[in-house]
Amino acid sequence: MKLDEFSEPEKYIVPAVKRAIEILNLLEKADAPMGLSEIARHVDYPKSSIFRILVTLEKYGFVERNIGDNTFSLGIRLSQLGISKLNKMNLGYDSYKYMEELAKKTGESVYLAVLNNYRVVLIQRVDSPSMWSLVTKLGLRSPVHCTASGQVLISEFSDDELRELVKKVGLKKYTEKTITRFSELKQRLKKVREQGFSVVDREYNPELVAVAAPIRNTWGKIIAALLITLQYQGSKTVAKAYELAEDLKVYADKISRRLGYVGK
Known part of the structure; x- marks a missing residue:
């Protein structure tokens, strides 16, 4: 597919990726780590979907989980990617x-x-x-x-x-x-x-x-x-x-x- 064919980008957005990005944006704006229920109040998705997204993001370092209270915050991997981009x-x-x-x-x-x-x-x-x-x-x-x-x-x-x-x-x-x-x-x-x-x-x-x-x-x-x-x-x-x-x-x-x- 040629790049000039993407005249309607909304047609090609992957829902699961969009949800993950929305959760990352939410965590970025939060003043403190957020729990699953709190995240669910801000994004209109089932808790089960949010949980699977968070677990996946945690696995690859994009979010970090506090085991003590099961809250989530942004992971160091995002900083690494940002610094890599700036260096280039x-x-x-x-x-x-x-x-x-x-x-x-x-x-x-x-x-x-x-x-x-x-x-x-x-x-x-x-x-x-x-x-x-x-x-x-x-x-x-x-x-x-x-x-x-x-x-x-x-x-x-x-x-x-x-x-x-x-x-x-x-x-x-x-x-x-x-x-x-x-x-x-x-x-x-x-x-x-x-x-x-x-x-x-x-x-x-x-x-x-x-x-x-x-x-x-x-x-x-x-x-x-x-x-x-x-x-x-x-x-x-x-x-x-x-x-x-x-x-x-x-x-x-x-x-x-x-x-x-x-x-x-």
Whole structure:
């Protein structure tokens, strides 16, 4: 059977597997281990069916049973599978299809950036047909305090982490609009956290306006930034950056969820 034949997935769902998944989801949300009767109150299946499912899941390590009171909780096997999946993920690879979609939707080139030794590094890009050449080179390293991606990547740093950053790399002035004071940087990062994105108006490059949004891993930690850069053409460029921010946030969230993030 070809994959494109699965236009009606409900037709192919196996009832016993569906029941097992519903029980696992129930145990995942529970604050404490659950007994058979308690599980039965939440899922509309016969106790005998639930018991057989639980015994099967226990055998393969997906649930654990407390012999003392015959209650059940999630087993370690689920964690092992999740960690195995995370270890096999590749940030650049898993982001690429979403970056393609975003580039097609916006008509702009899209970049993926990470933090390395207090510098921003571009590790992936998808170019639009109308791309221009000011920012295209992968591996390009940029400062964090005056770039949209950098501000996103350090937006949740503690005060101590920020002081260490400033101590290591400083707050160099690149243009008349560059942030050069610690208090100003803190205020900007507060804004970035509140709005969920950063817009930088010619703070690093006098010809660039940039907008970036955070990508998070399964634990909610910011591990990358999704970035679009625009050639400055007056105030309308900044307005466009703010418009693009909404699409960036949507696709950054899609990538985050692909990496295991489930939201706050």
